[in-house]
Every structure is written in structure tokens, then in C-alpha cells.
Amino acid sequence: MNINIQTKSSVPIYEQIKNQIKDEIVAKHLEEGEPLPSIRALAGDLKISVITTKRAYEELEKEGLIYSVAGKGFYVDSPDTGYLAEKKVQGLEQKLDEVLKLCREAELGRQDVHDMIDILWEEEEC
Numbered sequence: 001m002n003i004n005i006q007t008k009s010s011v012p013i014y015e016q017i018k019n020q021i022k023d024e025i026v027a028k029h030l031e032e033g034e035p036l037p038s039i040r041a042l043a044g045d046l047k048i049s050v051i052t053t054k055r056a057y058e059e060l061e062k063e064g065l066i067y068s069v070a071g072k073g074f075y076v077d078s079p080d081t082g083y084l085a086e087k088k089v090q091g092l093e094q095k096l097d098e099v100l101k102l103c104r105e106a107e108l109g110r111q112d113v114h115d116m117i118d119i120l121w122e123e124e125e126c
Contacts, residue, residue, distance in 0.1 A: 001030070001037065005046055013048055017056035025065050025076055026084045036066060036074040 003020050005013055024030045036057070037045065043053040057074055060066045065084075067077045103113050 003042075003046060005048070014052045014055040014059065017042075017046075017053065018059045021056070021060055022063070022065055022084070025079065026081050026088065028081065030076045032076055032078040034076045036076065038073055 001021070001024065003017055005016055007013075009016065011019075021030070021036070030036075036042075039050050039053045039057060043050040046053070057066065057068075061068060061074075063079075065077055065079050066074050068074050100113070108116075
């Protein structure tokens, strides 16, 4: 599992871990029943506190994405990935709404916004 921590991000480290593992589960890169690294091993790999890793795992467990087996570790649960994907789309819609408000404040027209999106989309594909 490849987790990238952005130390200069305003997003807390435990949340970055949680979100990246959640994305892997939704994308089905982590399958049901697959073991996750131990809290200590993941903390060591990421060079962070075990408390931070533990919090990320606890949050994932609360959301029903993983489960723990005493003395054995954490495993990927069988979440409703369709529901999780829908929640992700809703989050994107909220962010897009915020961006559109900023565009209106900057007095950008619909075509300007479309052109900007097209340019950025094409740059991302390169």
C-alpha cells in the first residue's frame, strides 16, 4: 500500500491516511478481507506516531471500511462501495459549487469557466 503524506497540507495526517485508504477500498485496489499493515508497521513506514496511525484506523473502522481482529490486526471490510463513491461525488459537487461562486465573484462568464476547465483537463492528460 502506497500512502503519501503531505506535511505542509492543512489536512491532518490521520485524515490523509484515512482518505487514501478509503480511496483504495472504493477503487477496489484493496479487496474485502485483505489485511492492512499493522499500526506500528504503517507508522514506521510513514515515520509518524503510532497514535496518528491508530486514529486513522479507528476512523476507518467507525465508517465500516475496516474491522479489527484481536491479536491479528486490521482487515478490509465489505463496505457499500457504491454508496462511498456517491459520497465522494457529493463532496466534489460541494467543492465545485465553491469554485463556481469564486468564478462569479471574479465576474467570469460560463464560457470562460468552460474554457478554463478544458485547458486544465487537457494539461492533466499530458
